[in-house]
Amino acid sequence: MNITDVQYVSDAQGNNVAVIVPIELWQKLTTTDDTDYLLSSEAMKERLLTAKNRQNGISLEEACEKLGI
Template sequence: MNSNNIQYVSDEQGQTVAVIVPIEVWREIESEKETAYLLKSPKMKQRLLEAKNRQDGITLEEVCEKLGI
């Protein structure tokens, strides 16, 4: 995250009232919020960890072939 690209918006008194961030930074923030929300549920946390540690599966090419696309 590059803080040089963040812009601050101030009011007449010089108080910061808003921030403008690059879309990449915003998407990263949103992704972190979503992950934190999902991890609040013990069941979802378990599912995410199982998916993260899964070693089996098939390649994208195999999926496309099976779907005929």
């Protein structure tokens, strides 16, 4: 697939008013990656990096026990 596969739709004056995009390209353009979305917020980015670098925590078993599950 190539950008040249995009087709432009023009009005009577020759102005581009729309495009026809192959579905594969459309899906790539409209599929959002959760990581990209989360990192777009500076506050969330800071929280994620803090959590990633955290060295302390509890095991899954301990968490389940505390939650009673």
